[in-house]
Amino acid sequence: GVRRIAVIGSGIAGLTLGHRLKQAGFQVTLFDKARGPGGRMASKRLEQGSLDLGAQYFTVRDPRFRRFLADHASGCLGEWTGTLRYQRPDGTLSPYHADTRYVGVPRMSAITRALSDGLALNTGTRITRIGHTPDQGWQLQDEAGASWGDYDRLILCQPPVQARDLLAASDLDDEAGVLADHLDALTPCWAVAAHFSTPLSLGYDGIQFQQGPLQWAANNSSKPGRKDAGQWWVLHGSSEWSDSHREATGAEVEAALLAAFREQTGETVQPDQVLSHRWLFARAEVSAAQGHLILAGGELAVCGDWLHGGRVEGAFLSAESLLTAWGLSG
Ligand code: FAD
Incomplete structure (x- = not known):
């Protein structure tokens, strides 16, 4: 049978x-x-709308993955062409050269x-x-x-x-x-999302940090098909910071990561809506083979x-x- x-x-x-x-x-x-x-x-x-609090974008290198997505998710696969920056250890910013960045449209979960x-x-x-x-x-x-x-x-x-x-x-x-x-194998990650009714003028849509509590910040509204009024930014705490703040409250984490965001970017505009999510098992820093x-x-x-x-x-x-x-x- x-x-x-x-x-x-x-x-x-x-x-x-x-x-x-x-x-x-x-x-x-x-x-x-x-x-x-x-x-x-x-x-x-x-x-109104939705937020990608977990995976931000993904790359497709293996032809089997490309074929699989074409067969089963072609209608909701988009390219995120937002400008990305990478923070060097000395604090200066450099362009972030990555492969084509894929996201789900109008939200990451459209793919799954x-x-x-x-x-x-x-x-x-x-x-x-x-x-x-x-x-x-x-x-x-x-x-x-x-x-x-x-x-x-x-x-x-x-x-x-x-x-x-x-x-x-x-x-x-x-x-x-x-x-x-x-x-x-998987380290935790605190995610915070902040809505700004006035768009920020940072000159980039995503940035990877090297120091401090933050690991990543991205303008979720710059991804294809989001149609948000204003801008939603998603902030990710670093593995170390998230691990040492496992038991913090959402309000504490929101305040700390927003303060780090302001300090790192020089941005002073206040968000009008903030929320947080704790991923206990988020990223594979080292991986079994x-x-x-x-x-x-x-x-x-x-x-x-x-x-x-x-x-x-x-x-x-x-x-x-x-x-x-x-x-x-x-
Ligand atoms: P998961 O997606 O974790 O699936 C496991 C599933 O098992 C879950 O749905 C869970 O509900 C279910 N489950 C667990 N226990 C039970 C049970 N007892 N009974 C029933 N169901 C159960 N990847 C990238 O490529 N690019 C990125 O930019 C990126 N950024 C990330 C940022 C964050 C904050 C996080 C959290 C992840 C990120 N990732 C990124 C990683 C990416 O999301 C994962 O690699 C991938 O989605 C893992 O898929 P998976 O199927 O292995 O596991």
Whole structure:
């Protein structure tokens, strides 16, 4: 009969696996604890418009990624041509030469929304326990107590701490032990968004900082198709700063990162709206080189950006590397 596969996590890694495995003839079911797909490519909806609080843009270097996006997300893929600056260690600014920068239109999450089309995805479903028997394969249990199964194979596309916690809660101690080597792979990031009714006149739309609490600031309204009144800027705290302010309140973080933004840019205009979001698992600063993990004798696997260099394309390539290992690529 048709082989059944469950995927936990509907970020870009899980969605890639969903399409590829479906094409290969599997019956695939995806689960995400969030209200919608996308993971760290999700966007925050506002009364008017939306904000990319996670992934800001991504590059496409591998032809397989280019083809995948053309096949499944061509209608919502845009190029962000905003001017970027890079702050040198001495504080001076230099142009930022990067490859073509891609974003979702009109919001980053349009891409993962399009990618979820045609897939069996259960959102709002946090998987809290998994189990395996030789006869029935994998069984999943969600937070509400419902059971899902049976599945021949199971793929975890979660950040490493969450994958480890799920394995440990399921008494899969050896498998949880493998994940223990990766718990630091993703560093936290505090994000703050500020709306300015008067556009700022900084002369750039995005800047990467080298010192201080900030790592990045970008004019979200300069991305294609946003149509905002005024400008929304998104500020990202550095990994170190975000880590040492894990337990700070949103109001404290908003004040601190806005003060850093004013100090670094010389900007004096006050925002008329501010909000914040804490990503506990945001960026892969150092990355494992495995591409993916295969556990429990081969019927359980783990994928994610943190296993393939970080970033959006890394998450896609992690999924591809598992498919290659399973002989399912192409
Ligand atoms: P994720 O997107 O994290 O997906 C994991 C999913 O698993 C989530 O949706 C989560 O809800 C779900 N999940 C976890 N546990 C459970 C459970 N128990 N049950 C059900 N579901 C569960 N990348 C770039 O390329 N360029 C950038 O500019 C960039 N900037 C970034 C800035 C920030 C602030 C952040 C947070 C990330 C940034 N990234 C950037 C990284 C990029 O977003 C990630 O590399 C990529 O989106 C990761 O995809 P993924 O599928 O591996 O994981």
